[in-house]
Amino acid sequence: MRRLRRGLQLSLLAAALGLPTGALPAAPLSPLPNLGDSGDLSLSAERRLGDRIAREIYRDPDYIDDALLEEYAQGVWQSLLAAARQRGEVTPEMDARLAFELLLIRDRSVNAFALPGGYMGLHLGMIGVVSSGDELASVLGHELSHITQRHISRMTTQQSQQTPWLIGAMILGVLAASKSPDAANALLTGGQALALQNQLNFSRDMEREADRVGFGVMTQAGYAPEAFASMFEKLQQSTRLSDSGAFPYLRTHPLTTERIGDVQSRLPKGAAGAVAPPPAVTPLHAMMAARARVLANPTSEALRLWQDEANSLSFEGLDRARKMGALTSALLSTIRLREFAQAKQLLARLQSLSKDEAPTLRLTRWMAAELALAQEDAPSALKLLGDATPSTRPELLLQAQAQVRAGQANLAAQSLQIWVAIHPKDASAWMGLSSAYNAMGQTVGAVRAEAEAQVALLDYAGALARFKAAQSRIKSNGAGRSAGDHIEASIIDTRTREVESLAREQLSER
Ligand SMILES: [Zn+2]
Numbered sequence: 001m002r003r004l005r006r007g008l009q010l011s012l013l014a015a016a017l018g019l020p021t022g023a024l025p026a027a028p029l030s031p032l033p034n035l036g037d038s039g040d041l042s043l044s045a046e047r048r049l050g051d052r053i054a055r056e057i058y059r060d061p062d063y064i065d066d067a068l069l070e071e072y073a074q075g076v077w078q079s080l081l082a083a084a085r086q087r088g089e090v091t092p093e094m095d096a097r098l099a100f101e102l103l104l105i106r107d108r109s110v111n112a113f114a115l116p117g118g119y120m121g122l123h124l125g126m127i128g129v130v131s132s133g134d135e136l137a138s139v140l141g142h143e144l145s146h147i148t149q150r151h152i153s154r155m156t157t158q159q160s161q162q163t164p165w166l167i168g169a170m171i172l173g174v175l176a177a178s179k180s181p182d183a184a185n186a187l188l189t190g191g192q193a194l195a196l197q198n199q200l201n202f203s204r205d206m207e208r209e210a211d212r213v214g215f216g217v218m219t220q221a222g223y224a225p226e227a228f229a230s231m232f233e234k235l236q237q238s239t240r241l242s243d244s245g246a247f248p249y250l251r252t253h254p255l256t257t258e259r260i261g262d263v264q265s266r267l268p269k270g271a272a273g274a275v276a277p278p279p280a281v282t283p284l285h286a287m288m289a290a291r292a293r294v295l296a297n298p299t300s301e302a303l304r305l306w307q308d309e310a311n312s313l314s315f316e317g318l319d320r321a322r323k324m325g326a327l328t329s330a331l332l333s334t335i336r337l338r339e340f341a342q343a344k345q346l347l348a349r350l351q352s353l354s355k356d357e358a359p360t361l362r363l364t365r366w367m368a369a370e371l372a373l374a375q376e377d378a379p380s381a382l383k384l385l386g387d388a389t390p391s392t393r394p395e396l397l398l399q400a401q402a403q404v405r406a407g408q409a410n411l412a413a414q415s416l417q418i419w420v421a422i423h424p425k426d427a428s429a430w431m432g433l434s435s436a437y438n439a440m441g442q443t444v445g446a447v448r449a450e451a452e453a454q455v456a457l458l459d460y461a462g463a464l465a466r467f468k469a470a471q472s473r474i475k476s477n478g479a480g481r482s483a484g485d486h487i488e489a490s491i492i493d494t495r496t497r498e499v500e501s502l503a504r505e506q507l508s509e510r
Contacts, residue, residue, distance in 0.1 A: 041116075041153040043097035049168050050099060050117015051458055051506075056172055057121065058427075058457040062106040064124070065428045066295055067394035068366065069104060072288045073122060076137050077102045080144055083221035089148040089213060094118070098147070102140075108296045110235070112139045114146040115171065124296035128289050129234065132279045134218075134227030141221075141228075142214035149213060151206045170200055211259060215266055229263050230278035236260075284359045286325030294332045303333035310346060324353050324360060331367060335374050343371050369398055378406035389415040393426075400432045409439035420452070427456040444470050444488045451495070460503035467496045 041049075057063050081100055084090040090100075098118030107123040114120055120143055130136045146152065155167070202210070219225045267275045294306055309315065310330035318326060327350045334343040347368055354360040365384055372381040381402040390396045396419060400412035413436040420429050430453035437446035451466035474489050 043094060046153055047097050047099065047117040048506075049165065050115055050119045052165075053115050053168055053171055054099070054101065054103065054117070054119045055458040057103055057105070057119075057175075059459070060105075064104050064106045064295065066104065066291070067397050067428070068363070069124065069127060069288060069292055069295070071392070071394055072133075073102055073104060073127065073136070076133050077120070077140055077144075079221045080137060080141050080217055084144060084148055084217045087217065087220060089145065089217060094148065100147075106296055112143050114143040114152065116152045116168065118147055120144070120147070121175075124292040127292035128296060130231065130285075130289065131234070131281050132224075132227060132285050134223040134279050135231040135234070137218045137221060137223040138214070138228040138231040141218035141223075142210045145210040145213035145217065146202060146206065149206070149209055151202050151210070154206070155200070155202065167200070174200060207259065208262065211262060215263065224276075224279045225267050226276050226278040229260070229267060229275070232260050232263060281319075281321045281325075283321040283324045283353075283357065284363070286321040287328040287360065287363050290325040290329035291332060294329045294336075298336060300337070303337050306330050306333040307337070307342075310349075320353060324350060327353070328363075328367070331371070335371055338374070340371070340375050347371060366394055366398065369402065373398070373402055373405070376405070378402045382406055382408075389418075393419075393429075397428060397432055400436065404432075404436050404439050409436045412436040413440065424452070425456045427453040430456060442484070444473050444485060444492075447473065448488065448492055448495075451499075455499055455502075460499050460506060463499050464496065464503060467492050467499065471496070 081090060085095070100118045100120075102120050102122060105121055105123050108125040108128075109123055110125045110129050111123040112121065112126050120140065122140070126139060127136065130139070215225070215228050218228065264275070269275060294303070306329040309326050315323065315326060327346055331343055331346040331350060334340075334346055347364070350364050350367070354364045369381040369384040372378070372384065382399065385395055385399045385402065390399055396415060400416050403409065403412035413433060416429055416433040416436060420426060420433060423429060430449050434446045434449035434453065437443070437449060447466050447470040451463045451470065454460075454463035454466060470492050471489070474485050474492075477485055
């Protein structure tokens with residue numbers, strides 16, 4: 001949360017630590033909800049607390065919606081949710097009250113964390129380090145179970161002297177400290193950060209329960225049970241390799257021999273009592289993990305390293321999946337470095353390894369279109385993506401971008417309008433629609449679409465400011481008002497009232 005609302009966070013942190021606020025830079029404190037006296041945190045109260053935290057994460061420049069990684073992680077997350085519903089871990093009441101939203105964060109550290117209200121934070125570093133979707137499902141299944149077992153609510157009740165909003169402040173504080181040690185040092189000594197963290201840790205019993213329930217959920221979703229154990233082993237190795245405790249997931253989830261033993265005892269045994277090996281790395285997973293690693297660390301030094309790997313001596317020793325991973329990170333890095341001739345060579349090598357495998361052919365085609373767009377060659381990107389409106393989100397969003405740049409903004413607007421009608425919480429699609437409208441000269445519609453993106457990101461004040469801007473634009477059009485303006489005006493009036501009431505609800509929680 002490096003550049004994120006530092007002032008607010010410092011004040012909240014000061015409160016959490018019992019420091020005199022005068023000792024810290026003054027910052028406007030937005031009203032905090034009083035979520036009730038101590039006692040069980042209701043699902044609705046937990047959701048309101050989660051919304052506050054999620055809104056801060058959405059505002060953070062490190063919040064990332066990469067269409068491919070989002071789709072990959074969502075695939076795992078949604079199948080876990082479906083299994084948890086079947087098992088009754090997610091009750092209908094939880095489904096009605098909690099968000100169950102997955103938020104991707106551009107951060108190299110290996111971390112995934114359950115937040116209040118059904119939100120789940122997932123660092124790109126975690127996607128980059130796991131060997132399979134099954135291992136990712138192990139981590140997310142465990143975290144999901146902290147949510148469904150109401151551990152966060154129980155944590156706030158156990159610490160009855162802590163009000164829920166203070167817990168929220170501490171969570172934001174720890175997230176900030178884990179991302180930016182320098183900023184944290186100005187305020188927090190290592191010991192204080194640790195004390196904060198310790199207050200947020202789940203109890204051993206909760207961890208055991210999350211392991212047990214999470215294991216049941218991930219296996220019911222069809223993931224390999226062996227991955228639960230290999231994930232633990234991987235995290236243990238990672239902690240030995242890492243120099244400076246760059247693995248917050250481990251700090252919050254101490255891997256005791258007892259926990260590892262528990263997991264191993266759950267694994268199905270073959271006739272000879274042997275446990276099957278965990279799933280091998282697939283080309284699809286290797287490519288997604290490679291993309292996550294590059295996006296998590298896009299410094300030019302790192303990009304050069306990824307680029308070199310595809311031409312190193314060790315490359316030839318890799319299996320096919322890992323070769324495709326190495327080529328994916330090299331290609332993405334080379335696109336970022338804008339060395340397009342070399343990028344084309346890397347793409348050709350990737351294509352020759354894709355064979356007739358549908359998932360990798362698809363990824364390779366998407367990256368070819370990404371390369372064409374980076375070269376300002378929108379027609380080639382469109383040729384790769386096809387004429388029809390894609391049914392999958394990564395293709396749809398990229399096609400819309402290419403259409404806007406190729407002078408076909410009306411086509412982009414058409415497909416995005418249909419998409420947001422079905423997926424109104426898709427902020428990136430709303431932003432795409434906004435740029436399509438802008439390219440068409442429909443500035444009122446563009447501002448309204450931007451407002452809807454803010455609603456999706458829970459920033460109601462930001463949305464209202466844009467709705468008002470759109471309204472005054474229509475007024476200033478005066479006699480030149482078109483029929484379209486009248487339709488826009490009535491949509492905007494309705495949406496303004498709806499969002500005003502959402503904003504009031506937020507404020508009334510004092
Ligand atoms: Zn846990």
